[in-house]
Amino acid sequence: MPSPPDVEIMTIGDELLYGQVVDTNSAFMGQELAKIGLRVRQISSVSDRADEIVAALDQARQRAQVVLITGGLGPTKDDLTKHVLARYFGSELVMHEPTLAHVTEFFRKFNRPMLDVNRQQALVPAACEVLFNAVGTAPGMWFEDQGTVFVSMPGVPFEMKKLMLDHVLPRLQSRFELAPIEHVVVMTVGLGESFLAEKIADWENALPANVKLAYLPTLGSVRLRLTGTQDGRPDLRPRMLALLPALREHIGDYIFAEEETSLEAAIGRLLLDKTLTLGTAESCTGGLVAQRITSVAGASAYFLGGVVAYSNGLKTQLLGVREETLAAHGAVSEAAVREMAEGTRARLGVAVAVATSGIAGPGGGTPTKPVGTMWLACATPGGTVTRQINFDRGRDLNVSYTAQSTLALLWQQLRAL
Template identity: 50%
Template sequence: MQKINATIITIGDELLIGQVIDTNSAWMAQELNKIGVSVLRRVAVGDEWNAIWSALEQESRYADILLLTGGLGPTADDITKPLLCEYFGGRMVTNEKVLAHVRHLFENVYRRPMIERNARQAEVPDVCTVLHNARGTAPGMWFEKDNRILVSLPGVPHEMKGLMTDEVLPKLKERFQLPVILHRTLLTAGLGESFLAERIRDFEANLPGHVKLAYLPNYGMVRLRLSATGFDEQALTAEMEEQFNKLQSQLQDILVTNRDEPMHQVVGRLLKEHQKTIGTAESCTGGYIAHLLTSTPGSSAYFKGSVVSYANEIKTAVLGVQPETLAREGAVSESTVEQMVVGALKHLGTDYAIATSGIMGPDGGSPEKPVGTVWVAVGNSHSIVTQCFHFRFDRTRNIELTAINALNLLRKFFLEQVAHQKTNSH
């Protein structure tokens, strides 16, 4: 059966100058992949007639489905609708259902007068199928030409997602006989991408043609994603499980998780499963680790709080770091982060604590402690372990790397503690 391909075209000058980050196409690609549609390309164009027209002509050569977002507002720079009207050889007409919906929104939801410019949102090309936008005024539009489908959606993420979920995805599933696409992902730490590839070389070479392996390195760790495509879901699921188990068996010593989840969720799940709590004492990371941990719903079950001890006086007055330690060894030192952990455990009343202190850059470094030098400590009331890292990136990247590696250090420490307790209990 034919593979169904799609191109996502995002429209707006703000995307090209970096004023707005394009999250729409990433979300759309994920949702299309779930129903068996393969995304060939993601294209961004500005609010310029010729650029949009050229993108449509170019991508129509390869894609069965074109999905557009943006350019459907009521202002002069929103040219997507008139362009599509001309592209498909139609004329603009007022859709009464859309007009009634727009009027309802202004009278009952926005509670402000509807001007003529707003009423124009109900004007659509007469050659499209109108898709109801329950979350806003700009309707979606479904066009068909030369056995290809083009769908135009608002650029507002909340509205686009509603239309995709309620209208577009169901219609695509009805229209096409789509394959099943399955993914299984695991996360490894402690082995670089090239060495990892060498270790599983034979496994990768023996994969069936419809099963692919992808390497996704980030934060000094590597995610491995197996992807399989077919039409027999039951058989494909069983095959994927078999291959994924083979992959895991070769990576047990470096396996972080066999789920597609970030490090802070791995740590949170471990803490929740064992009914343990954590707090953080952060200097160089400025509360970023606490932010990651609390970004997961339900994190109140294991996260109690944080002390952002950016200044040395907070390290001493709140966390109890000895002034002599700071004077002798400095804030970025093993002794300092050890004492920060002790202070966090005492004042936050948690089972475990993480402490960080480092030089994130771009300035503040020295020959002895260059930019990117970071000390991390994790521990509980019985034991504390420390590690010094040397990162080499910009400030933001150094903070992110510190947080992920600190959480991984805690994960390993936690699992060692659990194993030790099990051994002692026997």
């Protein structure tokens, strides 16, 4: 079997270099390419300047046999990719009639006037094969030049995704013979990277040579990723899965899933399994806990709703937090967050409730309750538990970490029920 081609991802746009847009396309492409056994050798983000695009194309083809390009296909003046590619491959721009018909229909359907710039979206270099863009007006373009494949796609994420899934990945699979890379992912929460590493050091040292472990920490969670490459023996994936029981012996209490999934999805599964309903009461997290819970498709089967009680008045009115509690301890207190969670169970008629109250900052801190002081509670039929955390890395991260900690507490309590 010939070794699979390396892939280079090239994302084009000054907005990427100025940092005004975060490149999320590359991550999606990297994930999907890995699934079909293609390794991304490098991701290069370059400007909208023609000479720099050409220099990057020249370098990419030296590293990789497949170059996937996104961006610079919009209707406006700063979008040069199509023109640069036409020149790079010594090819004229020609009107692609099926694309023109599609673009025309696109505008008719949305009842919008079609502009000349939109019409120009149907111009493509004669040298390319057109990949139909069902959800946008700029088509994908597939070039082959001296054994290297170049594919140009729009930078709009949902258009790129649809082109990748419908056209680019199937074509790459049929164009090359691929030995799949296998990934096994173990999701953990509640223990930091170094402590996990210490606990599983012996297990890690005993991994087979063709299996590599990576620690992927995110705020309040660490994903462990095993990457296995083919070693000429069959059943790579089952052999990798057979490594997990020993891992569980070391860190089983912290594993919430043995597949790529979110903590909120694992929580949803536990709630469904135990036929429990959930409600939320949020102050400092401002709706983020509810938003994460409802990001799971089908959440309406167990999530009845929640209250974002930002003001003290609403904590009392909607959740039944006692005014005396607020007066004696303040809203950021164990007593208040406990009453919020228990009030949510009672008022919203849910089996399980979580609550948050804290000082997200940058203002609002006091000597005894500095910014980053957060209280969490989880109330279940088995009782109420509370946690205090202190975490101050700026408002956004404080809120994110508090929401993550709240979901971690909820998961632990649900698991124990």
